[in-house]
Amino acid sequence: MAVSISNSMFRPTNSTLKLLVKWVVALLVPVVVFNVWGGESILNAVLSPGTVSLGISIDIGTLIQAAIFIIVFYFVVTLLAGYLVAADSGRRSILEVWIDVLIFVMVPLILVILLGLIIGIALCAIVWPVYFYIRNAVRKAIHYTPPPPLASLKTLNDEQRIVLKNRAVAGAFWYATILALILLVIDIIYFATGSLNTTLFIGAIGRTIILPIAGFLLGQVSAWIALRRTLSAKESSNGRGENGTPRVSKRRRLEVLSATRAREEVKDLVPNDLPLRSTGAQRFFLTLLVVFVLFYPVIDPFLFGYGTNGRLAGYGDAGYYVILALGLNIVVGFAGLLDLGYVAFFAIGSYAWGMIGSPQFSFLTGIPVNLSLLPWFFWPMILGAALIAAFFGVLLGAPTLRLRGDYLAIVTLGFGEIVPIVFLEMDKYTNGTNGLIGVASPAFPGVNWSVVTPAPYYYLILALIAFSIFANVRMRDSRLGRAWVAIREDEIAASSSGVNLVNTKLFAFAAGAFFAGVAGAYHSAKLGGVSPDNFGFGDSVIYLAMVVIGGIGSIPGVIVGALAVYAINQFILAQLDTLAADPTSFVYPIHNAIVHVIPSFTFGNIRNLIFGVILIVVMIFRPEGLIPSARRRRELHQGNDEEVEVGSLDVPPGAPGFEAEVHVE
Amino acid sequence: MNLNLVLQELVVGLATGSIYALIALGYTMVYGIIELINFAHGDIFMIGTLVAITIFNLFGVSTNTVLSGGTLIFVMFVACLGAMVACAVLGVAIELVAYRPLRNAPRLAPLISAIGMSLILEDVGKLWKGISFIAFPQVVAQVNYNIGPVTITNINILVIAVSVVLMLALQWMITSTRMGRAMRSVAQDREAAALMGVNVDFVITFTFFVGAGLAGAAGFIYGLQYGSTVFYIGFQLGLIAFTAAVLGGIGNIVGAMLGGVLIGIIESMSTLIPDSSQGGFGLPHGGTAWANAIIFAILILILVFRPSGLLGQQTPEKV
Numbered sequence: 002m003a004v005s006i007s008n009s010m011f012r013p014t015n016s017t018l019k020l021l022v023k024w025v026v027a028l029l030v031p032v033v034v035f036n037v038w039g040g041e042s043i044l045n046a047v048l049s050p051g052t053v054s055l056g057i058s059i060d061i062g063t064l065i066q067a068a069i070f071i072i073v074f075y076f077v078v079t080l081l082a083g084y085l086v087a088a089d090s091g092r093r094s095i096l097e098v099w100i101d102v103l104i105f106v107m108v109p110l111i112l113v114i115l116l117g118l119i120i121g122i123a124l125c126a127i128v129w130p131v132y133f134y135i136r137n138a139v140r141k142a143i144h145y146t147p148p149p150p151l152a153s154l155k156t157l158n159d160e161q162r163i164v165l166k167n168r169a170v171a172g173a174f175w176y177a178t179i180l181a182l183i184l185l186v187i188d189i190i191y192f193a194t195g196s197l198n199t200t201l202f203i204g205a206i207g208r209t210i211i212l213p214i215a216g217f218l219l220g221q222v223s224a225w226i227a228l229r230r231t232l233s234a235k236e237s238s239n240g241r242g243e244n245g246t247p248r249v250s251k252r253r254r255l256e257v258l259s260a261t262r263a264r265e266e267v268k269d270l271v272p273n274d275l276p277l278r279s280t281g282a283q284r285f286f287l288t289l290l291v292v293f294v295l296f297y298p299v300i301d302p303f304l305f306g307y308g309t310n311g312r313l314a315g316y317g318d319a320g321y322y323v324i325l326a327l328g329l330n331i332v333v334g335f336a337g338l339l340d341l342g343y344v345a346f347f348a349i350g351s352y353a354w355g356m357i358g359s360p361q362f363s364f365l366t367g368i369p370v371n372l373s374l375l376p377w378f379f380w381p382m383i384l385g386a387a388l389i390a391a392f393f394g395v396l397l398g399a400p401t402l403r404l405r406g407d408y409l410a411i412v413t414l415g416f417g418e419i420v421p422i423v424f425l426e427m428d429k430y431t432n433g434t435n436g437l438i439g440v441a442s443p444a445f446p447g448v449n450w451s452v453v454t455p456a457p458y459y460y461l462i463l464a465l466i467a468f469s470i471f472a473n474v475r476m477r478d479s480r481l482g483r484a485w486v487a488i489r490e491d492e493i494a495a496s497s498s499g500v501n502l503v504n505t506k507l508f509a510f511a512a513g514a515f516f517a518g519v520a521g522a523y524h525s526a527k528l529g530g531v532s533p534d535n536f537g538f539g540d541s542v543i544y545l546a547m548v549v550i551g552g553i554g555s556i557p558g559v560i561v562g563a564l565a566v567y568a569i570n571q572f573i574l575a576q577l578d579t580l581a582a583d584p585t586s587f588v589y590p591i592h593n594a595i596v597h598v599i600p601s602f603t604f605g606n607i608r609n610l611i612f613g614v615i616l617i618v619v620m621i622f623r624p625e626g627l628i629p630s631a632r633r634r635r636e637l638h639q640g641n642d643e644e645v646e647v648g649s650l651d652v653p654p655g656a657p658g659f660e661a662e663v664h665v666e
Numbered sequence: 667m668n669l670n671l672v673l674q675e676l677v678v679g680l681a682t683g684s685i686y687a688l689i690a691l692g693y694t695m696v697y698g699i700i701e702l703i704n705f706a707h708g709d710i711f712m713i714g715t716l717v718a719i720t721i722f723n724l725f726g727v728s729t730n731t732v733l734s735g736g737t738l739i740f741v742m743f744v745a746c747l748g749a750m751v752a753c754a755v756l757g758v759a760i761e762l763v764a765y766r767p768l769r770n771a772p773r774l775a776p777l778i779s780a781i782g783m784s785l786i787l788e789d790v791g792k793l794w795k796g797i798s799f800i801a802f803p804q805v806v807a808q809v810n811y812n813i814g815p816v817t818i819t820n821i822n823i824l825v826i827a828v829s830v831v832l833m834l835a836l837q838w839m840i841t842s843t844r845m846g847r848a849m850r851s852v853a854q855d856r857e858a859a860a861l862m863g864v865n866v867d868f869v870i871t872f873t874f875f876v877g878a879g880l881a882g883a884a885g886f887i888y889g890l891q892y893g894s895t896v897f898y899i900g901f902q903l904g905l906i907a908f909t910a911a912v913l914g915g916i917g918n919i920v921g922a923m924l925g926g927v928l929i930g931i932i933e934s935m936s937t938l939i940p941d942s943s944q945g946g947f948g949l950p951h952g953g954t955a956w957a958n959a960i961i962f963a964i965l966i967l968i969l970v971f972r973p974s975g976l977l978g979q980q981t982p983e984k985v
Contacts, residue, residue: 339774400966403973407703411912412969414905415962422959426950538905542705542781549778599793606797610789616782617764624771 016091017168023095024085025176027102031110032078033183038114039304040074041184043067046303048204063299070296074289079173079216081285083223086172087165088230088279090272101277104132117305119315120576123568126561130622156232165271169227170220177216181209230271230281294463298456314455317527319567320462321520326547326563327469327556328516333545334554334630335482336509337489339410342417343544345397346390346514348536350521352424352431353386354379355531358441365430376444383465383522390518391511393420398510402503405492414538421536436532440525458527465523469516473556476512485509486554543570550619552626561627574611577604670815675934681822681891683930684829688884689907690914690922691836692757692877698853698917699873701773705780706760708904709787710753710878714885715802715895716795718749722803729801738805746828750882757878758871766867784901791897799896802889825887832883833923836876840919849873853917906933906961913965915978924976929961936960 113121551562914921939953
């Protein structure tokens with residue numbers, strides 16, 4: 002922070018002005034677009050019920066939820082504005098940030114507005130890698146290198162902390178003020194043309210007054226958040242920590258880390274070269290995402306109009322793919338055991354609930370079950386199905402412990418082939434090719450689980466995904482998770498370091514199968530039946546593709562991978578034929594041209610071909626997956642990393658005082 | 667159980683098994699040299715069957731034309747060679763497009779691009795010849811030879827003969843030619859082979875060429891044996907053939923042949939298992955429905971006791 006900054010708060014000068022322009026514009030553009038698209042109509046529906054007619058019944062519950070959503074949304078974005086202005090070191094140029102925001106926020110937003118949620122986001126997965134590719138090419142061409150990292154390894158003195166705070170408040174305040182003014186102008190135009198009633202206009206004026214005040218207050222909060230992520234001089238003068246061990250200041254700790262690790266840790270600090278990618282900003286993004294996902298069923302009609310139920314049902318299906326990808330990621334990604342028969346556990350989970358939750362149970366066992374009670378068994382049975390699947394995971398794992406690499410893969414493949422055959426041919430118990438019908442939906446007091454209202458399933462799968470993510474993160478960071486990674490990297494080294502290979506591998510299989518069981522139970526309950534056709538080797542391959550495309554071993558990666566693969570298969574490729582029949586779409590002439598050459602051509606026939614091309618292209622240009630785990634990224638780009646300079650350490654590694662000096666988890 | 671029936675199924679199993687063995691060779695060679703499960707291999711085989719049909723059609727041979735004498739030998743030779751060359755070129759093209767850029771990528775990346783390739787080839791087959799089973803011209807008049815109680819057709823003999831000849835030729839090439847030595851050295855240690863002056867990239871491409879060529883030949887004799895083909899046969903057959911390669915010890919040429927024949931025999935023997943719904947010993951719906959399950963169950967059992975396959979070497983792990 003060598004730049005001297007004027008302390009007068011609302012008269013930004015010099016670099017604060019630059020930062021303000023940079024971030025206020027970067028945030029305002031997407032927010033205004035969002036507002037024009039749907040945000041405004043949500044607000045109007047809340048302020049003056051009855052004015053917005055969308056063909057849905059807007060009851061009081063919906064209104065409250067919409068209000069909560071819109072308030073949280075504006076709060077978080079205002080906080081983000083303050084945080085970003087405070088956190089930015091100002092070393093990256095305005096243009097770079099604006100292009101980033103354009104590509105990563107505006108492009109998805111516009112694609113989603115035009116094409117719908119899933120297709121829009123899936124297309125982004127194509128646009129972004131292309132952008133990365135072009136950006137790298139351009140950077141190479143103009144010999145641009147991003148500013149070197151570690152510039153913020155400075156402790157801030159009190160004066161600088163005050164400047165930081167002022168910047169945060171200024172950022173939030175000006176953001177809120179300008180937003181209020183823009184919205185006021187829009188509202189005045191609407192009012193003048195008569196399409197806005199008086200209640201709403203009064204609301205708009207009220208908002209113009211409230212927003213700047215709220216911005217000022219929220220700026221204080223974001224300043225507090227930003228200041229928590231600075232290196233302070235006080236930290237190191239603390240002396241000894243609570244346990245009597247010598248405490249090492251964050252700065253000291255960072256200095257002895259390798260350059261790569263330090264660069265990653267420095268992302269947490271304020272000021273920052275890449276504030277949008279800092280952990281602090283990621284918290285805000287996560288909050289926005291959680292709020293959006295939680296209130297999605299309420300705001301969907303405002304954003305996309307008719308057909309909410311159909312869309313929700315589709316997203317519910319995408320959800321169990323996410324759970325499957327997370328589960329497979331444990332086996333393949335964490336423990337490095339290639340599993341080509343993962344679908345077997347999914348089938349076991351599906352049949353577990355399918356056979357107990359349907360009339361088949363009474364039919365087989367002769368125990369009469371009250372059919373109205375059956376749905377309640379879903380809750381214990383979702384755990385039961387998962388445990389049964391996990392048991393089979395151990396059963397498969399136990400005899401294969403001696404196998405390595407692809408011998409293991411073929412055994413899992415074999416297991417994946419055997420299980421569906423068993424379910425198919427044991428028709429005395431499983432109803433064979435006809436599958437099971439009449440599988441009960443879950444029951445919950447006050448919730449209608451009929452097929453026409455998919456919202457309960459949406460929240461159920463959301464809860465299951467949240468549970469799976471939580472469990473995955475905890476397992477990854479546990480002793481067991483580290484043991485998995487250890488055997489993935491080197492089995493012998495791991496076992497000589499005291500990792501119990503048998504238990505660790507069995508746990509990996511069991512944990513992976515557990516999640517497949519959860520997904521299976523949900524799947525059969527949602528479908529109301531089990532069909533034996535859903536469990537082929539092709540499905541196992543798709544699950545594996547999700548994990549590898551997303552980024553093997555990375556939890557956000559496999560979630561994105563699962564959604565991307567599902568979106569490509571179920572939405573984009575499935576809709577190509579519809580688009581081809583529509584003369585206004587861009588696919589129409591392409592389709593016509595091909596039909597001239599191949600008369601019987603339909604896009605349905607080449608779905609797999611397109612999917613195959615996508616798989617190959619993604620693998621060639623991003624073999625580590627869309628969002629690789631940090632560890633893998635480091636492995637693959639080793640060439641770019643600086644060596645650790647031993648001389649730069651205060652105490653060289655291996656010397657007696659080293660471990661006492663540095664305490665790094 | 668009838669002994670004659672068992673012997674009869676043994677003959678069928680040998681014929682099926684030799685087709686599996688030819689395909690398994692492609693898997694095992696590619697795996698031995700770059701440690702990749704080439705999922706597209708089964709679909710290369712499927713393309714081979716389609717190419718053979720196309721060549722037959724070029725000669726004006728339709729479904730029920732029966733040829734004889736010199737014409738027969740010439741047409742069959744051209745069809746077989748054509749399928750082999752077409753598949754070999756396809757194999758090389760796939761290697762160049764989908765695997766070579768991923769030579770130094772993480773281990774699963776080429777696996778996924780192999781799966782992508784497999785999907786692409788399936789749809790190419792679908793676009794080319796449609797979605798229903800198409801007949802493979804039965805150019806050879808079927809002759810049955812009765813050896814005791816067992817009937818063996820001339821096609822069975824032809825199938826077994828072609829695969830044995832090709833396998834012997836391959837074995838000779840691997841063990842006795844300069845190229846074979848280069849292949850073995852690359853399989854053992856790629857860097858060391860490169861240091862010794864072996865052109866590693868060329869050897870890998872050549873391996874794909876040979877492996878895919880064998881798949882083409884397998885496609886041709888599969889058509890003779892079974893008389894029809896469709897775009898999705900490659901995937902299932904490829905899976906079985908890969909299993910055969912693993913059973914024999916992946917990376918091991920003789921192992922792949924042995925595994926292929928064994929699996930062919932297991933498969934044909936499993937059809938003898940009676941339907942248990944008639945009472946007594948057996949499986950529901952009879953053994954045919956369970957064939958794959960039995961194959962994989964036996965595979966798992968064998969791998970439990972011999973973790974590197976039947977002929978695979980138990981190499982102590984390097985530290």
